Amino acid sequence: MSIQLRAQDLSKRYDDRVLFHIPSLTLGPSDAIYLKGHNGVGKTTLLKILAGLTTPSSGTINGNEISTFHRLFKRKLFRDVVYLHQSPYMFDASLVDNIRYALPLTSQQGLNSRTRAIHALRQVGLESLADEHCSVLSGGEKQRLAMARAWIVNPSILLMDEPSASLDMESTQGIVSLAKDLLDRGSSIVITSHQQNGLTNLCDTQWSIENQGLTVTPHLRIIDEEIKHIEPITHNILGN
Numbered sequence: 001m002s003i004q005l006r007a008q009d010l011s012k013r014y015d016d017r018v019l020f021h022i023p024s025l026t027l028g029p030s031d032a033i034y035l036k037g038h039n040g041v042g043k044t045t046l047l048k049i050l051a052g053l054t055t056p057s058s059g060t061i062n063g064n065e066i067s068t069f070h071r072l073f074k075r076k077l078f079r080d081v082v083y084l085h086q087s088p089y090m091f092d093a094s095l096v097d098n099i100r101y102a103l104p105l106t107s108q109q110g111l112n113s114r115t116r117a118i119h120a121l122r123q124v125g126l127e128s129l130a131d132e133h134c135s136v137l138s139g140g141e142k143q144r145l146a147m148a149r150a151w152i153v154n155p156s157i158l159l160m161d162e163p164s165a166s167l168d169m170e171s172t173q174g175i176v177s178l179a180k181d182l183l184d185r186g187s188s189i190v191i192t193s194h195q196q197n198g199l200t201n202l203c204d205t206q207w208s209i210e211n212q213g214l215t216v217t218p219h220l221r222i223i224d225e226e227i228k229h230i231e232p233i234t235h236n237i238l239g240n
């Protein structure tokens, strides 16, 4: 399923400091967006508003005023939106269970869920650690696990906040494959990153937060031979 978020008059301020005011913004279906801006302009804040994790100071999304009440108790609007945190949270559990817990309750038990979780871990090169406790993971490995966990739920919109900050090139490629797979299946992605890399090269549109506003322009990709050679992910009969 692909959804569209349409925001009007979206603004965020902290006391007297206005971070941004965006008269109109549309996201999805099938958008690949590189969100840019200097440190502190409000990229994370905008992503969290679009994910329903932060209340804007004003504005509507799909015609709904986003109050704290709406955000917390009327989550339907954001049900299919996943925010990938810069420092992903981990459940106190094994890698495989960390992935399983993202699945709907009815699908969490049983062999199928384990097979699906292992398949997801394989995509980011963590299959061999499947039954280890997640506390053994490095920062970059946690980001890979979080990406596999986001991918397995096949979100309509994936908001990726500095997903490659602590990844080397090889690890970034695993994440690129999963992001590309979501795009191929009709999802939208938004990526913040201070460096251009294989992930930002997936994007065809650029959002820039500057002067407390948002400008939308085409994203000029660096010609990246590696993207052409990404193997498509084989989907199994279980749907991932």
Ligand SMILES: Nc1ncnc2c1ncn2[C@@H]1O[C@H](COP(=O)(O)OP(=O)(O)OP(=O)(O)O)[C@@H](O)[C@H]1O
Binding pocket: 014, 019, 037, 038, 039, 040, 041, 042, 043, 044, 045, 046
């Ligand atoms: N709860 C809060 N109270 C006051 N100010 C806040 C709060 N949360 C964020 N800010 C401020 O809002 C500004 C924007 O923060 P945000 O994390 O969205 O920026 P960013 O563009 O993602 O930055 P970076 O590129 O460094 O990650 C920052 O100056 C931050 O200090």
